[in-house]
Amino acid sequence: MASPLSFPEEVLEHIFSYLTLPSDLNSASLVCKSWYSADRYSRRSAFVGNCYSLSPPSLVSRFPNLRSVEIKGKPHFADFNLVPEGWGGYFYPWARTMSVAYPWLREIRLKRMVVSDEALELIGRSFANFRVLVLAFCEGFSTDGLAAIAANCRNLRELDLRESEVEDSSGHWISRFPDSFTSLESLNISCIAAEVNFPALERLVSRCPNLRSLRLNRAVSIEHLPSLLRRAPQLVDFGTGTCSAEVHPEVYSNLVGAFAGCRGLRSLSGFWDVIPAYLPALYSICFGLTTLNLSYSTIPSPDLANLINQCPNLQRLWVLDYIEDSGLEAVASTCKDLQELRVFPSDPFIHEANVQLTEQGLVHVSLGCPKLHSVLYFCRQFSNAALMTIAQNCPNFTRFRLCIIEPHTPDYLTHEPLDMGFGAIVQHCRDLRRLSLAGLLTDRVFEYIGTYAKKLEMLSVAFAGDTDAALHHILSGCDSLRKLEIRDSPFGDIALLANASKLETMRSLWMSSCSVSFGACKFLGQRMPRLNVEVIDESNDPCSRPDNCLVEKLYIYRSLAGPRFDMPEFVWTANEDNSAMRSSLALSY
Amino acid sequence: MPSREAKGGGQEERKLELRLAPPGEPNNHLGDGNNKEVAGLLPERSRLPPPPTTMTTTPQTRFSLDISGGKDDDDGFKKPLNTSSQKRSAPGPLVGWPPIRSFRKNNIAAAAAATTPNNNSPQKTNPSTHDHKAPPACENPTEETNGKLKGGGSMFVKINMEGVGIGRKVDLMAYDSYDKLFSAVDVLFRGLLEGQRDKGGVVGELEPINGGEYTLVYEDNEGDRMLLGDVPWIMFLSTVKRLRVIKKTSQLSSQCAGGDRHDNNPTR
Numbered sequence: 001m002a003s004p005l006s007f008p009e010e011v012l013e014h015i016f017s018y019l020t021l022p023s024d025l026n027s028a029s030l031v032c033k034s035w036y037s038a039d040r041y042s043r044r045s046a047f048v049g050n051c052y053s054l055s056p057p058s059l060v061s062r063f064p065n066l067r068s069v070e071i072k073g074k075p076h077f078a079d080f081n082l083v084p085e086g087w088g089g090y091f092y093p094w095a096r097t098m099s100v101a102y103p104w105l106r107e108i109r110l111k112r113m114v115v116s117d118e119a120l121e122l123i124g125r126s127f128a129n130f131r132v133l134v135l136a137f138c139e140g141f142s143t144d145g146l147a148a149i150a151a152n153c154r155n156l157r158e159l160d161l162r163e164s165e166v167e168d169s170s171g172h173w174i175s176r177f178p179d180s181f182t183s184l185e186s187l188n189i190s191c192i193a194a195e196v197n198f199p200a201l202e203r204l205v206s207r208c209p210n211l212r213s214l215r216l217n218r219a220v221s222i223e224h225l226p227s228l229l230r231r232a233p234q235l236v237d238f239g240t241g242t243c244s245a246e247v248h249p250e251v252y253s254n255l256v257g258a259f260a261g262c263r264g265l266r267s268l269s270g271f272w273d274v275i276p277a278y279l280p281a282l283y284s285i286c287f288g289l290t291t292l293n294l295s296y297s298t299i300p301s302p303d304l305a306n307l308i309n310q311c312p313n314l315q316r317l318w319v320l321d322y323i324e325d326s327g328l329e330a331v332a333s334t335c336k337d338l339q340e341l342r343v344f345p346s347d348p349f350i351h352e353a354n355v356q357l358t359e360q361g362l363v364h365v366s367l368g369c370p371k372l373h374s375v376l377y378f379c380r381q382f383s384n385a386a387l388m389t390i391a392q393n394c395p396n397f398t399r400f401r402l403c404i405i406e407p408h409t410p411d412y413l414t415h416e417p418l419d420m421g422f423g424a425i426v427q428h429c430r431d432l433r434r435l436s437l438a439g440l441l442t443d444r445v446f447e448y449i450g451t452y453a454k455k456l457e458m459l460s461v462a463f464a465g466d467t468d469a470a471l472h473h474i475l476s477g478c479d480s481l482r483k484l485e486i487r488d489s490p491f492g493d494i495a496l497l498a499n500a501s502k503l504e505t506m507r508s509l510w511m512s513s514c515s516v517s518f519g520a521c522k523f524l525g526q527r528m529p530r531l532n533v534e535v536i537d538e539s540n541d542p543c544s545r546p547d548n549c550l551v552e553k554l555y556i557y558r559s560l561a562g563p564r565f566d567m568p569e570f571v572w573t574a575n576e577d578n579s580a581m582r583s584s585l586a587l588s589y
Numbered sequence: 590m591p592s593r594e595a596k597g598g599g600q601e602e603r604k605l606e607l608r609l610a611p612p613g614e615p616n617n618h619l620g621d622g623n624n625k626e627v628a629g630l631l632p633e634r635s636r637l638p639p640p641p642t643t644m645t646t647t648p649q650t651r652f653s654l655d656i657s658g659g660k661d662d663d664d665g666f667k668k669p670l671n672t673s674s675q676k677r678s679a680p681g682p683l684v685g686w687p688p689i690r691s692f693r694k695n696n697i698a699a700a701a702a703a704t705t706p707n708n709n710s711p712q713k714t715n716p717s718t719h720d721h722k723a724p725p726a727c728e729n730p731t732e733e734t735n736g737k738l739k740g741g742g743s744m745f746v747k748i749n750m751e752g753v754g755i756g757r758k759v760d761l762m763a764y765d766s767y768d769k770l771f772s773a774v775d776v777l778f779r780g781l782l783e784g785q786r787d788k789g790g791v792v793g794e795l796e797p798i799n800g801g802e803y804t805l806v807y808e809d810n811e812g813d814r815m816l817l818g819d820v821p822w823i824m825f826l827s828t829v830k831r832l833r834v835i836k837k838t839s840q841l842s843s844q845c846a847g848g849d850r851h852d853n854n855p856t857r
Contacts, residue, residue, distance in 0.1 A: 079688070080684075080685030080686070081685050081745055085747070085756055086757060163690065168812075272696070295693070296696050344689070344693065345687065347697070348687045348697070378687065405687050
């Protein structure tokens, strides 16, 4: 149908190539059939937030020309061992389908997926122009799989194994990069436990002039660092290995020289077990640092403060709570550009505080760092007053995650719940996208969240709330909610069923140790065909128990693919007759 | 500090009512008009923890929950934990709490081992808390503690069973002896074996896992395969990397490193 507004498809595709946001392209594809078609053929990258929300064949059939794919598997709480081993999230079916459909695929980014060596070998064989492999919090592969990548991906730019679990078969996989291979730009092997063949690593670093990011693993000791740094003075991001060897004057001066040569360094990490005496070796490059991850370093507060005082341009800081309130005061006065702060607990399993880190540290930073917008903070006490102060100081928060180590801890000053404090957070921080609650909380805080947190996309709830009203406030009030994860909170059937349709607008809902009955799950699953309602129960077959029995864990997500075929024996779907689901155990890895 | 609504605060009460509609709007249907069905078909709850307020469900077309009913803060929020006490023993370990990734937890444990009196110890560790520290999941052996470690540390290691595609994970911190570990493994894999039986797959007899057709071995930090029970439990904890349940008949062939790794990475 000719119209003044219709362009040849190639022109449309060219125009669409300037749209980068998937949401924009999604909107464009809804305008009319020719725009849908143009988008379909011109889409180059896809983000699949839940690997079970659609099947691999439907992805390749909708978008036949992808160059880059990002897929996420297990729910977030899998990070904390709440999802049993064998739950799912297998990458192989995707690899298999894409190996045929996308010979020109360049980039694969996976998060919380089970990736087998076979899948990695398939990647190596199938994609001639493969460039980027990021495996974040993945598992299921060994260094044999990495060897296959190294040996076959001639144009590899980035190999990032961000905290994945890698089975060590041999440290010689690094040697499998051919001598002619020079394209590496980024290598992150910090999660690999065993030693990597160091001479091979040195040679690799030497022959890759574009290497800008290198993160080593613990096994690389400090005296090896200077030779690596001297071979890669162009590095922008560097992660050390262990720095615990006794300080040797020669090693130390070598280190000073080597770091000084890396004028472009902006980001440092690693520093496992670092001895504070080494830290001054970094002083020459501290001024330029924008990112500093010392969250594996047991450096005491005064030494940390000394280091941080050298880093006025810091934008992102990750530390252990050894920094203490005093160290955070130093941060507040020095790091005026700070945007993100994460403070992790050094000893999370004891009740008493082992360090002087309280809510005051965060209050200081909120006061001194006007650009602060992302916080993850573990501590043992907090107060409504502190939360209100922080909220007023930092109205631009996008991510606020607080964790008080002991569940149900009230305001330590007033012994009240922290409802008002978090209420102030959501009231002042209108751009808040991610929130993790902490401490003693009643239904009241959820009413505040439902009322004010209109841009909230992800909410984490633990040991909070009193009744279903709380869950109802969230589901009915948070317009932008995509992911909701709840544990150990007394929420049940009523709020869940009353907000069933909301669940189709979200990516997923996780509830564990709550008060949802098996009957409600069955009801929801049967009534909502576009939701997968999965009950995880390792002790028993919930089908054999009465409907009013509470489920252990519940994972609900929207899906176009229907119930999945790779459920292990401890996962029941409530979508259909379960005996039919049980028998179709076609496991694919 | 503001307290909860007093009894009979009508306006407030209405705002806090749980209805099948956004707050403040008339009774719109949410979702697919299942409201009446929901009210009628909801199963009765069983064994809920007692909430501080009472919940009443009224059988009307408007499905509402009255959650007002002024309770005092003091009253409602008495939790089992006595918050005024400073020195309180840690409660039973919670799974996955605090929310810290395994990678970080294992590194904490390793760092704790590193901060002995000989090394640079940044903090004055209360000696009585040593019992609470989990031993490192890697090379450094710790001093002997009393067998069972309290405090919630966990140490998840993978365990695979020959013939069963999917491995599992066990938290070795949950046990204080080999016997308890054997029983737990027994329970864990018995279910899997029965499941395989139903599908007509390869299966062993319903014997105890250890001592019957199968035996339990582990791989240590040097990659060697060892029988369980040879070293003291604590030393086992500090060197174990993963566990395997293997058939006795194939024990010889599985002595080579990486012998039956293909079980773990099937093509399909």
